[in-house]
Amino acid sequence: MNKTGSSCIRQAPSTRSFPVHFCSVVKRARRSGLVRPEQPLLCRRKRFHKGLRLVLRVEVLPKEVIQRIASGEVIDTPVAAVRELVENSLDAEATRIEIEVNFDVCDITVRDNGHGMRPHDLENCILQNATSKLRSLEELETGQVRTLGFRGQGLWAISQLCESLQIRTASEGSPCGYMIDYNARNGTTDPVQPVAMSSGTIVQVRGLFQGQQFAMRLAAMPRKTQLRQQLLSFVQATALCHPSVSWRVREGGRNVLVLFGDHHFLDEESEEESAKRALIRMFSQITDILPEECGAFLDRHACCVLAYPDRGHHRVRADAVTVAVNGRAVQNAELQSAVLSHMRRSVPSGRFPIVFVHLRCPGEDVDWNIRPMKTEMRLKNLDQWLQRIRESIDRCFSIPLSELSSADSLAGIYARNAMEAENSAFDGLPHISMHPSLLKLEVVAQIANTYILATNPELGDLWIVEQHTAHERVLYEKFSAQSNRLTSDTVELPVPIIVRAPFAETDVDGIRDSLGIHMTVFGPMEWKVERIPRMFLENGILDLESRNVKRVAEQSFQYLLQTLKSASDLEDQIAFLACKAAVKNGTPLSLERMQWIVNAWLETRAPRTCPHGRPTFRQLNAKELEIFFQRRYTPRGSVDDPRGSVPSRHAPC
Known part of the structure; x- marks a missing residue:
């Protein structure tokens, strides 16, 4: 008995203690056979942990559910459907592909001039896992598949998610083409019928994701502008992979x-x-x-x-x-x-x-x-x-x-x-000739003590090279290739350099480990530099021959260390060292020195920019100069124009 006089023995919970909705769930579960009658169910509430326990049975999903899940994994947007159809066209070695879409009703049409299909293949192409690109497990495991598609799920998945699918195809040399219609609403396929068309394939998809069963997916579909951008991005990326194929994308008739x-x-x-x-x-x-x-x-x-x-x-x-x-x-x-x-x-x-x-x-x-x-x-x-x-x-x-x-x-x-403008049938542009051999330049002068003027004796082109950015690129690649020398090859300074900077011990350790600069504490906010990399002396990063060594220590080396400390990684530090050691604009140079800079610059990995992304040169070729001075022009149909043979005209003077 407790203080109130009631019994302290707890009563076993009855079915009346359960919420009404839980009791109804239990009854429906037992009637449907999801739980065994003798098996108790466990209520979610903690005070009913000794109640009944719910046990669900494992069952195989119906075939239509399996197909809907599988098709939804392959085709999630109209762009995915276009991707599957385009890959089939490329596997058929098409050289012209036209895509027409209408995102309002999700209609898609893809035309190509590929090999086409035979009537028997046309009947089987919309079946699940039906493909002409894979024959055995050995081909899949040994990587013998050379086509974009090989699973045989693209056309089948599209047919499960659209209202109707029509395929017209004609193989090369065939007297006529063939057409097949698939109605997804009742799951019927019309017999193959002959049709007049040239070699190639035309696939028309009508009403993709249109239906009450796709309402949830259609509501979560990206907007039309996003779908259009996704389609264009896919076509452009695929066109770069296959530059010999011509493409046309149409929407709304344009x-x-x-x-x-x-x-x-x-x-x-x-x-x-x-x-x-x-x-x-x-x-x-x-x-x-x-x-x-x-x-x-x-x-x-x-x-x-x-x-x-x-x-x-x-x-x-x-x-x-x-x-x-x-x-x-x-x-x-x-x-x-x-x-x-x-x-x-x-x-x-x-x-x-x-x-x-x-x-x-x-x-x-x-x-x-x-x-x-x-x-x-x-x-x-x-x-x-x-x-x-x-x-x-x-x-x-x-x-x-x-x-x-x-x-x-x-x-x-x-x-x-x-x-x-003429909406022509994918003709080619004028041909472009590229010559991969390296350039040879001859230095002739220096302009404003900043720019190196060079020419190509064979072609007569004029090149203007900025001496600082070109030399900076040379030193950057040199320092990057010899970055291990920074820490392994150091020299002791004859006179230590005193640097005043708010460095922490971790900063000093990082500079020593990455660049090989050894410093010790000298006083409050002062550090004594005792050893530096030999590359600093060889490339003029630090000038110990200066008469005022103290000024060099306080200004040049102090600024150098602060900049190196703020760099994010070793590449940034090397880029700054290259900029520091490169010849400065405004410095007069001899022809031999300029020729050495130009030759070394042409042999670098990326001679077009300095390590900070600035351009290094500007080229003026003979044709540009002739056009600018109106000495020569090339009308349409001239010798330089591959569409004609009219001779080039020169200015009368």
Whole structure:
């Protein structure tokens, strides 16, 4: 008995103690067979922990639920449907692809001039896991798949999520084409019917995600402007992977994007030169950058094209950095980080480059079985491919023997605008010739004790090189290659230098470990510098021959240490040391000294900019000078214009 006189023995909870809604849940669970009658259920409330316990049975999902989940993983937006159809067109070796979309009702039409399909393949192409690109498990495990698609889920997933799907196709040499209609509402497929059409394939998707069952997904769909931007980004990235393919994107009956591919070969150029020309041309159309302001490199394993940062081509965000593997743009943080870190010292601080890198990896080195959309992958021997990326970028920065003149680029832009206005059938632009051999310059004079004037004896081009930025690039790459000497090769100062600076012990230790500058405490807010790297003396970073050593210690070396301390990493410190040691603007130089700077500058990895992203040179070629002085012009149809043979005209005087 307690103080109130009631019994202290607790009564077992009855069903009346349960909430009404919980009792109804228990009854429905027992009637539906989800729980066994003899098995107790456990109420969520703590005071009923000795009550009944809920046990759910494991059951196999219905077939329609499995198909809906699988199709939703492959196709989540209309852009994903376009991606699957475009990859099928590229696997069919199409050279022209047209995409027409209507995001209001989610209608999609993709046309191509690929190989097409046979009637029997047309009946099987919309079945789940039906594909012509994979035959056995051995091909998948050994990396023998060479196509973009191989799972056989693209067309099937689209057919499960749309109202109707129509495919018309004709193979090369076939007397007619064939058409098949699939009605997703009742799940029926009409018989294959003959139709008149040229070789290729046309896929029409009607009412994607249109229906009450897709209301939740349609409500969470991105806005139309976002879908349009995603579509254009996908097409542009895919076009860079396949520069020989022409593209047209239409929305609402008007052209949104038109890109002209180039799959023609010139008689005097090799296959590699033709592929490089097509890549530069496609990159120029997408970025609206002149072809002569782009650099490209291409070999069997990797290709790279970028816009020269010294011409002002860089952006605030890293949205213009595209990495692709085996014909598909991918999202890989390690590959993108390698590109950004390697080009960090070629663009101004806080800016990002405009670059496209495409790796051609063996099938056994790539694992695509990560996500159904195949936008993520894993690479075997990752370090080797990262090194190939760095080498490709370095080759793009090398200065060719002759760069294109502005007249050639203006002719190309004029031809492209004319073709867009005429809505022509994807004809090519004027051909671009690139010469990969290195440049040879001869120094002739110095202007304002700042700029080196040099010429190319073979072509007659005029080059203006800023002596400080060019020498800074030379020293930066030299110091970077010999960074281990900073700490290993030090010399003792004959007279210690006293530096007054608010350094902490951790700052002093960091400077010693990274740069090899040894300092000890000398007094309050004072430090005694006893040893410095030998490179400081060899490259003029510190001048001990000065008469006023005390002034050097208090001004030059103190400023040097404070700047090195504020640097974020070793690269920033080396860039500052190179800027400190480089010849200053306003310093008169001899012809021999200027020639040495120019020759060493041309041999650097990235001669177009200094380590801080500033340009190093300006070129004026003979054609630009002739056009400026009105000595010669090239009308349409002239010898320089590949569309005609009218001779060039010269000024009368």
